[in-house]
Amino acid sequence: MKLPEPREAVDRPIYLRYRYRASEQANRFLHAIKKGKILGVRSVGTGKVLVPPPGVCAESGTLTPQDLIELPDRGTVLSFTIVHLPIPNSRLKPPFVVANILLDGADQAFSHIISETDLKRVLIGTRVRAHWKPEAEWDYGLENIEYFVLTDEPAVDIEQHRALRLEEAARHA
């Protein structure tokens, strides 16, 4: 019996479809950002303000409450890195900054981009504000903010800022 030469490999792509529904809090966040508003929520367990509202506070394991809080679209850089590679399907040209941004009034940062600015001026504590896409392009997502830019405010002492935030959280917990 003559055996054939073994085949070496096969493609086995798997495709599965899902139909997701937004959770109650995610739904309110998404409808609000479609209108240019950013919503967060204060954890009943820790007193900290989380954005976007997660439904459950990860630190305390409590459900986040129904009353959501509107936050300004400006904040402080908590940490960052400078990226020299382009993002696929983005009109942003490298280099740009990916930063964890703490919005004013929030205790939890989220990742976004800082662009159109002298990147050497980006430091921990640098003040930033959102640069929104044209309103006609707004959809249900944080990408309505195209990127953040530096404001002219002086940089903030991040340790001091966080200490003040912790004090405020303790007052609310």
Add this chain to the structure above:
Amino acid sequence: MRDVAVVSYAQSPAQRDTGGTTDVEMLVPVIDRALADAQLTRKEIDFICSGSCDYLAGGAFSFVMAVDALGATPSAQESHVEMDAAWALYEAWLKFQCGEIDVALIYGFGKSAPGDLPDVLSLQLDPYYTQPLWPDSISLAAIQAQMALAKGCFTERDMAEVVAASRRNAIHNPAAQLKGEFDASDLLKEETFVSPLRKHDCCPITDGCSVLILASAEKARALCERPAWLRGINHRMESHFLGTRDLTTSTSTMKAAGTLKLDGDKLDVAELYAPFSHQQLILQQSLKLTDNTRVNPSGGALAGHVLMAAGLDRFGAAAREIWSGRADRALAHATSGPCLQQNMLAILEGA
């Protein structure tokens, strides 16, 4: 062997579709309840272990977010199995035996509604010869039923009786999804779905979660009036390939029963994870259960089936029989893989 007991158990009400509620949001109130019943706080848990399925959720590492329901800081000792949470319980039990922990919280969760569950389960098949054909879980179970019926192991009426008993028992289970008085003769008049199975021979699709707390002997007596002691646990697997197995009987269940020296005659209750009616019959026969044993007083998986928690639910249901004093000796069974490929047995006792 350290004595370990089930001291608390809570489950979400079984629902066809929880809508947008996330896994974490589903878990928080159930964890709160399980902890409250044992008068414990999150900080007193030494180890948490969960069971869930990424393919079901639609994302790699999807289970990581669920840890938030426990309060993820300060960091906890945590583990996860990509399997039914009954195996998370087994992992926790091993940690008890190593002397590392005294209290463990186990949870299983799954939202089957967003995806296509029977297709998701195709992914547990061998990726070379079998999975590419996308044989779904119901079709495979149906082949097993056909072969067992042809062999005369049981009849279609026996299968309908299993369904009727499940729905009847579930009347007393507030968390059950399908319940009521049904007549086997009426059930047999239903059209077949994937022959020879009828729709009611298959477990429902359910979203939900379950939480169970284990404690060592030192702690259990303080947390629970009549702890349900885990007096033996064994897990056996059969071959991956359907063609090399006898699908009409459960050899791995028999092996596990033999290792545990299980006497089918001395069980007050058996909670069997049988997602299909004929599989309950195969398990009953393999375990040589007699009429002395009440099978699935909770209604079993046919009354409500949270994939990834259904096996843990059998442990919870068996524990409830012990706590209530309705049983002194109960069997909890969990299965995984196509057509009862892997089976785990555990004996729970009240004394």
Add this chain to the structure above:
Amino acid sequence: MTATEQRLEAEFELGFTYSRSLGPVIGTCFAAFAQKRFLGMRRSDGSVLFPPLEYDPDTAEALSEWVELGSSGVVEGFCWVKQPREKHGELAPFAWALIKLDGADTPFLHKLRVGEEQSVHVGLRVKPVWVAEPLGDITDIAAFVPAAEELTS
């Protein structure tokens, strides 16, 4: 904040574009499919395994003795799918069958296209319908059909 905002929904397709190496045993079996051949593997106890595996499922011994199998087989077990799922790739009701090829001692799973449910039974002799251009995969067999049928392409 309005209380009655429409609940947002999104469809999502998750893709894992796996490719898998086959090794010498599965690789040989697959290459044989491209030649419209079935190759089985002799086990430690002398029986013949199909599909072939690297190790005996019972004794874990490494296996290496190839056996040429027949070009048709019989149905050992089956079910009838009235409403094929999209993933099945079948337009009409069909059967899943465990098919034991001539010369093999174990059956394997594949699809069986038959006109009606009543025509399927244990012991039915079936033969494969090969795709026009077999690549060397289990899917080179589009499905099985009753052996008595005339093959139409």
